[in-house]
Structure formats: structure tokens, C-alpha cells
Amino acid sequence: MSSAAILVESAKKSAAFQAVNDHLLPEYKYVGIGSGSTVVYVVDAIVSKGREFYGGMTFIPTGSQSKGLIRKAGLTLANLDERPVVDGKPVALDVAFDGADEVDEDLNLIKGGGACLFQEKLVAIAAKKFIAVADYRKQSPRLCTTWKTIPIEVLPLSAPDVLLRLREMGSPSPTVRSGLPSKAGECVTDNGMWIIDAPFPPLRLPKDINTEVEGLGKDGIWEVKTLADELLRLPGIVEIGLFHGFNGVEAVKLGKQLQAQKPVAAYFGLANGEVQVQNAV
Numbered sequence: 001m002s003s004a005a006i007l008v009e010s011a012k013k014s015a016a017f018q019a020v021n022d023h024l025l026p027e028y029k030y031v032g033i034g035s036g037s038t039v040v041y042v043v044d045a046i047v048s049k050g051r052e053f054y055g056g057m058t059f060i061p062t063g064s065q066s067k068g069l070i071r072k073a074g075l076t077l078a079n080l081d082e083r084p085v086v087d088g089k090p091v092a093l094d095v096a097f098d099g100a101d102e103v104d105e106d107l108n109l110i111k112g113g114g115a116c117l118f119q120e121k122l123v124a125i126a127a128k129k130f131i132a133v134a135d136y137r138k139q140s141p142r143l144c145t146t147w148k149t150i151p152i153e154v155l156p157l158s159a160p161d162v163l164l165r166l167r168e169m170g171s172p173s174p175t176v177r178s179g180l181p182s183k184a185g186e187c188v189t190d191n192g193m194w195i196i197d198a199p200f201p202p203l204r205l206p207k208d209i210n211t212e213v214e215g216l217g218k219d220g221i222w223e224v225k226t227l228a229d230e231l232l233r234l235p236g237i238v239e240i241g242l243f244h245g246f247n248g249v250e251a252v253k254l255g256k257q258l259q260a261q262k263p264v265a266a267y268f269g270l271a272n273g274e275v276q277v278q279n280a281v
Ligand SMILES: O=C(CO)[C@H](O)[C@H](O)COP(=O)(O)O
Pocket: 034, 035, 036, 037, 038, 039, 098, 099, 100, 101, 110, 111, 112, 113, 114, 115, 116, 117, 120
């Protein structure tokens, strides 16, 4: 491994251990475990706390990789739809930890680099608190600055029409993600869908908008929510890798449970070994 890669791995690990220390409380019962390479360290951090600490917890995966991690670590596994239902409601997860491809200054996220965005969003919204864990490369003032594409999960037979609509919306060269080098043909998600990676110029935040026209993307620059709403209106798109809106704490105040996509905090491992915490304000 190159020294740059070693630095990145060590940053992911530091962020994961601090996030778990700060946000996994011994009384918790249901814990969401996301996907990707950073989440491997989240599981390591949980295991390092010892069975007395995590033995009463059940871990909910966001896809087959995450399921494998939970099983391999000897943690108790249950699928999202296997939580008990109390008073007609599935119990909320106490916390969910997941990685991110890009995090903006308002804690909006791009996710889906690992093609797991659909189940990741289901787990994030089912959690009282969602914590993003990443290394320093993922921090960015605006989405689509360093991670330049938005992953979009689509029904395979809708792909040609979705690609056309994305081009009309100002995405210059959206492409169906390939499964290569490990799989010939398209990348097929855990849900049997395909992923389209749609490049967009860096997205605006609501505070950047001077006129309604800008927010609508007519100048080619979209605001996060406007773009997310427009994408989700298109039949064939199953889910998008934009996580935006509000977080779990705000959702409770607003009475909008099961709609919170944003993390309450993002933990970034830095190149100097420190961890920077970006909390929701
Ligand atoms: O969204 C994801 C998978 O769909 C991942 O959480 C995201 O790609 C970050 O991965 P990594 O921790 O490997 O950088």
C-alpha cells in the first residue's frame, strides 16, 4: 500500500472509532451499519468495546456487504423489516453509522459510490440519529465538487429514458455504471437495479439562491433539494444518492419521522491523525 493510501485508511479508522465512542451508547438496542470501506472500521470499533457492551444490540445492514460484516464480526443481525412493531410502528433504530462520498457544509451527502444507496437511505431514515463517517477527501463546501456524479438507482429497462431526461436536465454525460472489473456488464445492485452516475456542476445550497430561476436549475446549476425532487419525479428512478432535507433530531421536532436523510454529525479523519467533527447546527 502506498503511503498516501495508508494515510487515508488510518484517517477512516480514527473517524470510525471516535464516532462509535461518541454515539454508540450501551443502552441502545438497534444499530444501523452502512456500506463501504470506512464502515469496516465502524464494526471494528464496535467489536473492540466487548460483548458485554454490544451483546444486547441488534445490527441492521444496508446491503449484502454490510450483512457480511455484521455476520463475520459475530454481531446479532436482523433485516430492516424484522424489527419489532410496537403500537403499529416498527421500532426506530437508535443510531445508524455510514460512510459518504461527499459531505457539504450543511451536511447534505452524496452516497452510492458502493451502489448501496437505496438500502442506506432506508436505514438512515429509520434511525433516530444518523452519523456519517469519512476521511478528509470527502469534505467539500458544495456537493459535486470533488465527487462529481450523483449515483441514481434505476429500473434497468428505464435506463435509456432516464439517461435522456438527465441530459435534458443539464447532466452532460450520465452513464450506466459498469460491473467491471469484477462483473461483465452492468453493476447490479442488491435490489436487482442498475446505477446511473450523473455528473452535475457543483450544487447550490438554499442560501446561495438569489432568484427562483437559479434554484430551478435553468442556468445549469441546481440547488440540492430542487434537483432531488425533480429526479425523484421521474418514473424509473428508484432512489437517488442525494441525502438532504433534515436530520433525525429536526425530524422529531417537525413530526416528520421516517423522512430524515441527513446526518446529525459527520466525522472526518484528517491526514494529521486528528478527527474533525461537523455537527448539525
Ligand atoms: O455510499 C456508499 C455505498 O453505497 C458508501 O458509504 C460510500 O461510497 C463511502 O464508501 P467508502 O467508505 O468506501 O469511502
